[in-house]
Amino acid sequence: MEKDHKRTSLYASHQKLNARIIQFAGWEMPVWYSGIIQEHLNVRQNVGIFDVSHMGEFYFEGPGALEFLNSMVTNDLAKVKDFQGQYNLLHTEEGGIVDDLIVYRVDEQHWFTVVNAGNIDKDWNWFQKFLPQDGSVKSINRSNDFSLFALQGPKAFSVLNDLGVPEAESMKPFRILDTKIYNNPVRVMSTGYTGEKGVEIMVSNDVAPFLWEKILEVGEPNGILPIGLGARDTLRLEVCYSLYGHELDDTTSAWEAGLDWVVKMNKAKFNGKDFLAKQKESGIKRKIGGFKIDKKYGTARQAAKIYDVDGNTIGHITSGAFAPMLDESVALGYMPPEIAVPGNTIFVDLRGEKFKVTTCELPFYKK
Amino acid sequence: MSNRKYTKNHEWICEHDSNFHVGISEHAQNELGDITFVELPQIGTEYKQGSVFATIESVKAVGEVYAPVDMKIVGINENLESNPALVNSSAQLDGWLVEVEAMVPEQLNGLMSAGAYIAFISASH
Numbered sequence: 001m002e003k004d005h006k007r008t009s010l011y012a013s014h015q016k017l018n019a020r021i022i023q024f025a026g027w028e029m030p031v032w033y034s035g036i037i038q039e040h041l042n043v044r045q046n047v048g049i050f051d052v053s054h055m056g057e058f059y060f061e062g063p064g065a066l067e068f069l070n071s072m073v074t075n076d077l078a079k080v081k082d083f084q085g086q087y088n089l090l091h092t093e094e095g096g097i098v099d100d101l102i103v104y105r106v107d108e109q110h111w112f113t114v115v116n117a118g119n120i121d122k123d124w125n126w127f128q129k130f131l132p133q134d135g136s137v138k139s140i141n142r143s144n145d146f147s148l149f150a151l152q153g154p155k156a157f158s159v160l161n162d163l164g165v166p167e168a169e170s171m172k173p174f175r176i177l178d179t180k181i182y183n184n185p186v187r188v189m190s191t192g193y194t195g196e197k198g199v200e201i202m203v204s205n206d207v208a209p210f211l212w213e214k215i216l217e218v219g220e221p222n223g224i225l226p227i228g229l230g231a232r233d234t235l236r237l238e239v240c241y242s243l244y245g246h247e248l249d250d251t252t253s254a255w256e257a258g259l260d261w262v263v264k265m266n267k268a269k270f271n272g273k274d275f276l277a278k279q280k281e282s283g284i285k286r287k288i289g290g291f292k293i294d295k296k297y298g299t300a301r302q303a304a305k306i307y308d309v310d311g312n313t314i315g316h317i318t319s320g321a322f323a324p325m326l327d328e329s330v331a332l333g334y335m336p337p338e339i340a341v342p343g344n345t346i347f348v349d350l351r352g353e354k355f356k357v358t359t360c361e362l363p364f365y366k367k
Numbered sequence: 368m369s370n371r372k373y374t375k376n377h378e379w380i381c382e383h384d385s386n387f388h389v390g391i392s393e394h395a396q397n398e399l400g401d402i403t404f405v406e407l408p409q410i411g412t413e414y415k416q417g418s419v420f421a422t423i424e425s426v427k428a429v430g431e432v433y434a435p436v437d438m439k440i441v442g443i444n445e446n447l448e449s450n451p452a453l454v455n456s457s458a459q460l461d462g463w464l465v466e467v468e469a470m471v472p473e474q475l476n477g478l479m480s481a482g483a484y485i486a487f488i489s490a491s492h
Contacts, residue, residue: 020400036426037401230400230427296448298404298424322403322426329403351406351422 008053009147009208017226025118027054030228039231040324043194046223047153049215050232052200053208056120056143058127060111064136069103069111072130072271074254076264080105083176085189089254089262090126091272095279096250097257099123100242102191104176114148114200116244130271147208151215152198152235155222160188160199162218168199181211193232195239195367237330238323240290240363246302246318247288247332253279256334258288286315289340290332290364291357295322297350299329300357304349306333314339317348323364330364371459372435372475373484379459380435380467380475386442388463391423391432394488396458399425405451407443407464414438416474421464423454432464436474442466 005028014021019030030051032039042048060069070077073088080086084105090098099119104112115123124141131139151159157169163181171177171190178187187202203211216224233243242248247257254263254276263276293300299320306315320331331348339346342361347354371381377395380387396402404424414420414434421432443465446453454462469475479487 031427032400035401234426295403298406298422301429322401322424 006054008051009205010051010053010212013209013212014051014226019226019228022229024229025054025116027117029054030226031230032228033226036228036230036234037322037324039225039227040234042223042225043153043196043227043231043235044325045154046225047151047155047159047198047219048225048227048231049212049219050150050152050227050229051147051212052150052232053147053205054117055148056115056117056123056141057146057148057202058113058115058124059140059142060113060127061138061140062109062136064132064134065109065111066105068130068132068137069113070267071269072127073101073103074263074270074272074276075103076267077103077105077111078267082107085174085176085191087174087262089248089259089272090123091254091263091270091276092250093272093275094250095253095272095275097244097248097252097254098126098250099244100248100259100262102174102189104189106176112142119244145205146202147205149201149203149208149212149215150192150194150198150232151201152192152194152196152227154197155219155224156196156198158222159215159219159224162222163215171199182214184211186211193241194235195241195363195365196235233319234321234324237319237321237332238325238363238365240332242288243319252334253284255279255284256286256288284337286334287337287340288318288332288362289335289344289359290330290362291346291348291359292323292326292364293329293331293350293355293357295328297329297355300331300333300348300350300355304333306335307347307349307354308339309345309347311347311354314346325365332362335359371481372478373481373487374433374435374478375487376433377488378432378435380469380478383463383466387438387467387469389435389438389465389467390463391430391454391458392484393458395430396455396462399423399428399430399455401426402451402454405447405454405464407447408440410440410443412440413470414440416471423451435478436472437470438467439470440465441468 022031160168304317315335317333344359406422
């Protein structure tokens with residue numbers, strides 16, 4: 001492993017669990033512990049805990065914070081209450097997305113964002129580029145200050161109950177609860193990337209190894225397992241959550257990605273508004289669609305071409321993997337908008353051959 | 368099987384009846400993770416030593432399997448179509464991939480014994 005890859009506070013814990021470690025976005029992270037399929041099924045049936053400490057956290061404070069953040073993102077932060085978060089996009093006027101992120105409000109002058117690990121520096125520079133110079137907004141990059149766990153699955157709240165946080169169960173989605181676990185201050189957010197019930201928990205780095213091990217211990221009666229990035233990807237793909245670098249990048253617009261609901265065009269101004277207005281007028285040329293393949297034929301992979309019945313290239317795969325709950329392979333890709341709806345015949349590059357598939361309804365899996 | 372030989376690409380070949388079975392090693396299946404699909408060649412096809420004769424897909428990766436010797440395919444493990452995970456659970460026994468005729472048996476002398484293979488994988492990790 002290259003020496004300049006970063007490690008979270010849980011690296012030693014992952015080694016003790018015999019995790020298979022890979023390099024991801026400049027970090028050494030567990031891709032699996034017991035196996036991707038077992039971990040995936042366990043999150044859907046019981047509960048899993050993920051180390052997502054590699055993600056970034058930026059804090060924004062001051063009287064100008066709300067106006068500044070609202071001018072940077074596509075969704076409407078004026079609708080966000082205290083101790084609430086909201087899914088958002090950082091969009092450009094060139095028709096691309098800088099990142100997808102969750103923006104949280106603690107109170108009117110205290111906000112923070114959670115961003116993708118691979119985009120920490122890029123996002124920080126993007127915020128800095130537009131930050132008002134009049135002192136009305138203070139920005140702090142606290143990415144290295146916190147560890148972050150995701151606790152996901154139908155039994156997640158049962159585990160939280162056993163950890164002494166019974167009130168977590170009555171949290172509405174996208175809320176913040178500041179509380180303690182074994183006397184350690186933690187910030188619990190009712191968010192997740194798996195399609196299951198659960199939370200993400202911010203803890204300080206020095207107690208992260210203790211809490212990780214405690215949660216695994218206390219969660220045992222509920223069948224908890226540690227879950228790696230491999231299952232994190234198959235879980236989000238089954239429920240069709242976008243992944244930056246796949247469905248989203250600096251060439252994809254919110255409309256193309258099917259994220260219309262994350263854009264509030266009635267907001268006065270925000271980065272990307274002019275582009276999105278023009279593109280809505282002229283129409284999009286591609287959109288995310290999906291299909292399934294019987295597992296006995298294999299899996300379509302990212303970047304594989306999509307063809308129409310005449311053999312013309314009409315798009316490409318953005319994500320493809322085996323979906324353990326469906327026992328089939330699934331894939332998402334960009335294709336013409338009229339093809340991206342269910343019931344259309346397309347051909348995809350599968351190990352060098354053109355393979356016929358039919359577009360299907362999304363998401364692939366629903367609880 | 369003491370006559371099993373291994374390659375640097377983590378394939379094994381060993382005698383089976385009057386022919387040979389070829390598969391991937393226990394080490395290789397562990398590296399790949401959960402195997403979801405195995406693509407096997409047509410019976411009758413010939414492969415030169417070192418050429419790709421099969422593809423194994425796991426959830427996270429695609430692995431190519433290389434012919435350990437010049438070989439002709441005389442049989443394939445049909446169980447792998449419905450149960451590719453057999454390669455994980457029994458890589459060196461029930462998870463065999465193909466049955467082959469070794470066209471140049473002397474090539475087997477150039478492959479690693481079990482002990483040499485174990486030393487080889489320890490050295491590279």
